[in-house]
Amino acid sequence: MPVAASAVYFLNLRGDVLINRLYRDDVGGNMVDAFRTHIMQTKELGTCPVKQIGGCSFFYMRISNVYIVIVVSTNANVACAFKFVVEAVALFKSYFGGAFDEDAIRNNFVLIYELLDEIMDFGYPQNLSPEILKLYITQEGVRSPFSSKASERPVPNATLQVTGAVGWRREGLVYKKNEVFLDIVESVNLLMSSKGVVLRCDVTGKILMKCFLSGMPDLKLGLNDKIGLEKESQLKSRPTKSGKTIELDDVTFHQCVNLTRFNSEKTVSFVPPDGEFELMKYRITEGVNLPFKVLPTIKELGRTRMEVNVKVKSVFGAKMFALGVVVKIPVPKQTAKTSFTVTSGRAKYNAAIDCLVWKIRKFPGQTEPTLSAEIELISTMTEKKSWTRPPIQMEFQVPMFTASGLRVRFLKVWEKSGYNTVEWVRYITKAGSYEIRC
Amino acid sequence: MSRNDSKYFSTTKKGEIPELKEELNSQYKDKRKDAVKKVIAAMTVGKDVSSLFTDVVNCMQTENLELKKLVYLYLINYAKSQPDLAILAVNTFVKDSQDPNPLIRALAVRTMGCIRVDKITEYLCDPLQRCLKDDDPYVRKTAAICVAKLYDINAELVEDRGFLESLKDLISDNNPMVVANAVAALAEIQDNSTRPIFEITSHTLSKLLTALNECTEWGQVFILDALSRYKAADAREAENIVERVTPRLQHANCAVVLSAVKMILQQMELITSTDVVRNLCKKMAPPLVTLLSAEPEIQYVALRNINLIVQRRPTILAHEIKVFFCKYNDPIYVKMEKLEIMIKLASDRNIDQVLLEFKEYATEVDVDFVRKAVRAIGRCAIKLERAAERCISVLLELIKIKVNYVVQEAIIVIKDIFRRYPNTYESIIATLCESLDTLDEPEAKASMIWIIGEYAERIDNADELLESFLESFPEEPALVQLQLLTATVKLFLKKPTEGPQQMIQVVLNNATMETDNPDLRDRAYIYWRLLSTDPEAAKDVVLAEKPVITDDSNNLDPSLLDELLVNIATLSSVYHKPPEAFVTRTLASAQKTEDDDYPDGSESESSVNPANGPGSPPTSSYTIPASVAPASPPSAAAPVPDLLGDLMGMDNSSIVPLDQPAAPSGPPLPVVLPASTGQGLQISAQLTRRDGQVFYNMLFENNSQVPLDGFMIQFNKNTFGLAAAGALQVPQLQPGTSARTLLPMVMFQNMSQGPPSSVLQVALKNNQQPVWYFNDKILFQAFFTEDGRMERAAFLETWRSLPDSNEVSKDFPAIVIGGVDATVERLAASNIFFIAKRKNANQDVFYFSAKLPRGIPLLIELTTVVGNAGIKCAIKTPSPEMSTFIFEAIESLLRS
Structure with a gap:
């Protein structure tokens, strides 16, 4: 059964009910007590997101300072349930203007009830597109795209749009200037051993799109990926142009993309929703260009002293630069005193996370700043266990750089009125979990 | 911009309800709306704001959609408690269902379906019929789901009014969302019906x-899930289906991807072409890997599923082991599952890399994770013969770090490795013996003792080592005592010198005289008799060759x-259990394993030792191998009604499945001894019936600061003569842990005289605390035996043969029989069997039969109007003195 929920609860960290909505009769109203006593108030909390108590099962997720709990008594579709929660939170955020926390929920509880009634029926998720829901679930405080034209309040064909074949775009949009913004955002995940061997490395990228297009446009996106290019040259019976091609390990698409067509023709064609959305996600493991190399040496000198040397090398083009670089170097809990020198940026000892935090705001390519630190430890007699060294972690953003080498080759827009479109493309690479063991 | 609704949560000093009542009846619209919001907030x-029902319903007739929705929300929550008043709302509903605005039409039907009051349901039919044929697809898609709601309330009505046919027509609707909801509704109805409805x-x-x-993402899930049970006619059709489903693997919604994977795997079973299968496996790998970049909760669901998928199709992810390497910041539940899959994917090709990872994990902070990592190394050694040596050297390196729990865990797995590869790696024993003093966990101690006993002839100072353990023999937990006993016997048989002879005398004395543990005592007696009658036979038995254990990582x-x-x-x-195991209509048969955090973890590890052969080492779960007689091979362990069998406690162990970590649970047990009274020991217990036997289902929770052990139980004389049929099996309880046990019970043992009473007085003691006394209420329904079903004729015969003086009746004024089938099923689960039903005027009369212990028949007659409160219950039985208890039992069964 694809049922996802019999009841949904929103609880704050104390376990107070903020929102409760029963969808089916098979779970009792007191189920939230069971959750509180058997999960929230025990050390179970956080050890497993799916838990059975008596005849019911609980799925829960924590989002900022709120727990969203789903209760079922049947063999429900768990994947569907969690995805529903994720999407619902995204929907609420888009209604509340970004924040989703206890205060936002209390301040909008009537709206939340109204939305919960709309997005799930008898435990079956229904349409959750913010774009469409904002057509007919509007509250005074919430600005819908048309609230400027207040007279038009009940949108006459809202229901047709909810259920329409293009359930994510409304008709009759008009823009003076037709524009599309493409953001290619890549996260590099790296796990490197202390000896400098790459244990795992991959890039998860997403293409974010912001559309301000009139009418019902058909879009087609071309990338420099291998399969797409090969297929294209096959169809047009001309050889592939030279240049770098990328092998995508996997791609997933927003529901607007025609998957059958992608499967047969390898082209990404779609009718986009209005405004901002995530068009596709991809994953690449081969041929990743790592933007940074980290070379740590950590020496424990006796029981009370440590010497830390970290060199970070940027390996992208010299004309480019990275922003917001943070290197977190773990130190033992019993650190008493630290002194360090850096050749660039600033460093600080942060006792709350037991790390030396080294920040470099602007980090040009082909440079290699270093940090050297001396650390004094409080000698403890009882310390039985040797220090388990957590990995060094890095954060960064490199604009106009893609670790995968992915490029947008073209974005074609067709609309029956035949207007011209302006397309903007940006690239950025961020650190995902960028870990170097030491 | 956000609104400020939180003001509705604030309360005033004055009585809240009267104030709200006043505001609800205000003449100003805005004030009414605010009042309804306050009601919803409350x-x-x-x-409990049910007392405002009439006032809220009065606000229902409004043009304001927001207000209307709030009133509807209120109705969904309270209509059931005020069925008579709910009828007030019907008119508005019916009117709304004909509103020109499709949003309101749909809202009315959607809400009516959620109000489970019979009278309202009747009025729902006409609007529903109209809405199923509505011009607006939004209304139709809402109506489709409403049919499923109605079916859940009143299946007959749905069938009589032909809603099923209308629903089937919607499958051909031109709107994809209507189709998807119709499919979801039909699939659910089919699930709850035995007749073929949705073929x-x-x-x-x-x-x-x-x-x-064309469907929305959720619609795709509904359709894929409904179709996954379709059996293709042949390989060709299967290939066709797969071809059309494969594009879904690229969907961004994880639920769509998993449902597509499910369907493809199903159809793959039929596909014969190896090329096609290989190709499909190749296509499924990337989407499965991508699921691991989702939210951790979704990752967890994906990992549990991948665990299953790689068991069936190991090739799919054979080359992807790296993606399962743990990230430092992964939540613990993700790490644990990744580890499990890494073991499954480990092969000769990648084992070096995997071992490096495991070694890294073994130095992390989380103790449970570290332990599991160490155990994983051992499981790889058992699985991959060629890599065993490398695994052992990693384990030895870890032992040298001297972190206490790492060492103990390593010793436990090394014991398993010894059993898998006998006579291969004994050279490392010396290293193990160095860590002897640090062992403080029973399992590790027992493992070490097993190793010493098993290899006594190769360890020069084996007798000294064992002797060092013997000093504390009486204080050790049962697990260790049993191993000490066996190991000493082995030592004596291998080195029959003076030292071991003295030791064995001490151990046997201790184990037979000084202990309360029947398992230990019985095992000691067996050894004693064997040794004194025929030492050669003892050798054959105790030192017999042990079956070699095998890899268990594909354990389902x-x-x-x-x-x-x-x-x-x-x-x-996710649970790795069939749906019947946790989805229950009747709570009585609900089951779950107590340690289901990582369900397969502990279960699988215990299966490392499939046969507890003679003097087998302790298994890695908390199993007590003593329940299998050391003297008889496992195959002959069937209950033999001879002295030996009795002595070994065989008849108990054949009843109580001691070696299953799965203890039954079901609804939480009532607390009989709260922690406040029990100095931190809390006991919850209840009588239950399972597999034809009465058990005392007990849950011990140790909230005190000290480990508790040596639990014993005693029942005072009681009306039914209930007494324990075996010893109470509770392992040592560490502070903060709990244990569940099923204590088998017998009846008619120590009957008390005097007036019948359902009180059960229990005394419980342990080695650390004073004796606790507590009272429990005997649940009579545990006594109804399984053979209570009667033929109609026999029923009538019995009814007639009993004199009228044996008939007693009682009224249950507050109880409603909602669904007949559900009630019959629920009673049947407690061994009250349905015989017949007849109509008497407007009342329904039901007949049931049951049997009390000693074969006393019990006949039951229930008279009621289905759906209305009030039941008359009449019983006829040769022992009417039990009637109070019987009524109590029936009442609580009907109520639940």
Whole structure:
């Protein structure tokens, strides 16, 4: 059964009910007590997101300072349930203007009830597109795209749009200037051993799109990926142009993309929703260009002293630069005193996370700043266990750089009125979990 | 911009309810609306605002959609408690269902379906009929789901009014969302019905596969889930289906991907071409890997499913082991599952890399994770013969770090490795012996003792080592005592010198005289007799060759695996249990394993030792191998009614499945000894009946600061003569842990005289605390025996043969029989069997039979109007003195 929920609860960290909505009769109203006593108030909390108590099962997720709990008594579709929660939170955020926390929920509880009634029926998720829901679930405080034209309040064909074949775009949009913004955002995940061997490395990228297009446009996106290019040259019976091609390990698409067509023709064609959305996600493991190399040496000198040397090398083009670089170097809990020198940026000892935090705001390519630190430890007699060294972690953003080498080759827009479109493309690479063991 | 609704949560000093009442009846619209909001806010935080029912319903007739929705929300929550008043709302509902605005039409039907009051349901039929044929697809898609709601309340009504046919027509609707909801509704109705209602023909199949392309993401899930049970006629059809489903693997919604994987795996079973299969495996790998970049909760669901998938199709992810390497910041539940999959994917090709990872994990902070990592190394050694040596050297390196729990865990797995590769790696024993002093956990101690006993002839100072343990023999937990006993016997048989002879005398004395543990005592007696009558025979038995254990990492039974694969993406695939095991209509049969955090972890490890052969080492779960007689091979362990069998406690162990970590649970047990009274020891208990036997289902929770052990129980004389049929099996309880046990009970043992009473007085003691006394209420329903079903004729015969003086009756004024089938099922689960039903005027009369212990028949007659409160219950039985208890039992069964 694809049922996802019999009841949904929103609880704050104390376990107070903020929102409760029963969808089916098979779970009792007191189920939230069971959750509180058997999960929230025990050390179970956080050890497993799916838990059975008596005849019911609980799925829960924590989002900022709120727990969203789903209760079922049947063999429900768990994947569907969690995805529903994720999407619902995204929907609420888009209604509340970004924040989703206890205060936002209390301040909008009537709206939340109204939305919960709309997005799930008898435990079956229904349409959750913010774009469409904002057509007919509007509250005074919430600005819908048309609230400027207040007279038009009940949108006459809202229901047709909810259920329409293009359930994510409304008709009759008009823009003076037709524009599309493409953001290619890549996260590099790296796990490197202390000896400098790459244990795992991959890039998860997403293409974010912001559309301000009139009418019902058909879009087609071309990338420099291998399969797409090969297929294209096959169809047009001309050889592939030279240049770098990328092998995508996997791609997933927003529901607007025609998957059958992608499967047969390898082209990404779609009718986009209005405004901002995530068009596709991809994953690449081969041929990743790592933007940074980290070379740590950590020496424990006796029981009370440590010497830390970290060199970070940027390996992208010299004309480019990275922003917001943070290197977190773990130190033992019993650190008493630290002194360090850096050749660039600033460093600080942060006792709350037991790390030396080294920040470099602007980090040009082909440079290699270093940090050297001396650390004094409080000698403890009882310390039985040797220090388990957590990995060094890095954060960064490199604009106009893609670790995968992915490029947008073209974005074609067709609309029956035949207007011209302006397309903007940006690239950025961020650190995902960028870990170097030491 | 956000609104400020939080003001509605604030309360005033004056009585809240009267104030709200006043505001609800205000003449100003805005004030009424605010009042309804306050009511909803109060409802949310759990205050009872049902007394405002009439006032809220009066606000229902409004043009304001927001207000209307709030009133409807209120109705959904409280209509059931005020069925008579709910009828007030019907008119508005019916009117709304004809509103020109489709949003309101749909809202009315959607809400009516959620109000489970019979009278309202009747009025729902006409609007529903209209809405199923509505021009607006939004109304139709809402009506489709409403049919499923109605079926849940009143299945007959749905069938009589032909809603099923209308629903089937909607499958051909031109709107994909209507189709998807109709499919979801039909699939659910089919799930709850035994008749074929929604049969998927090849025609519907192809129609639905076409609809897939246009559906919303959720609609795709409904359709894929409904179609996953379709059995293709031949390989060709299967290939066709797969081809049309494969594009879904690229969907961004994880639920769509998993449902597509489920369907493809199902159809793959039929596909014979190896090329096609290989190709499909290749296509499924990337989407499965991508699921691991989702939210951790979704990752967890994906990992549990991948665990199943790699058991059936190991090739899919054979080359992807790296993606399962743990990230430092992964939540613990993700790490644990990744580890499990890494073990499954470990092969000769990648083992070096995997071992490096495991070694890294073994130095992390989380103790449970570290332990599991160490154990994983051992499991790889058992699985991959060629890598065993490398695994052992990693374990030895870890032992040298001297972190206490790492060492103990390593010793436990090394014991398993010794059993897998006998006479190969004994050279490392010396290293192990160095860590002897640090062992403080029973399992590790027992493992070490087993190793010493097993290899006594190669360890020069084996007798000294064992002797060092013997000093504390009486204080050791049972697990260790049993191993010490066996190991000493082995030592004596291998080195029959003076030292061991003295030791064995001490151990046997201790184990027979000084202990309360029957397992230990019985095992000691067996050894004693064997040694004194025929030492050669003792040698044959105790030193017999042990069966070699095998790898267990593919540990699910194939038929169970099949069932779980059909259930991919559902709870069943997350729990790794078939749906029946946790989905229950009757609470009585609910089951779960106590340690189900990582269910397969502990279960699988215990299966490392499939046969507890003679003097076998302690298994890695908390099993007490003593329940298998050391003297008889496992195959002969069937209950033999001779002295030996009795002595070994065989008849108990054949009743109580001691070696199953799965203790039954079901609804939480009532607390009989609260922690405040028990100095931190809390006991919850209840009588239950399972497999034809009465058990005392007990849960011990140790909230005190000290470990508790040596639990014993005693029952005072009682009306039914209940007494324990075996010893109480509770392992040592560490502070903060709990244990569950099923204590088998017998009846008519120590009957008390005097007036019948359902009080059960229990005394419980342990080695650390004073004796605790507590009272429990005997649940009479545990006594109804399984053979209570009667033929109609026999029923009538018995009814007639009993004199009227044996008939007693009682009224249950507050109880309603809602669904007849559900009630019959529930009673049957407690061994009260349905005989017949007849109509008497407007009342329904039901007959049931049951049997009390000693074969005393019990005949029951229930008279009621289905759906209305009030039941008259009459019983006839040869022992009417039990009637109070019987009524109590029936009442509580009907109520639940």
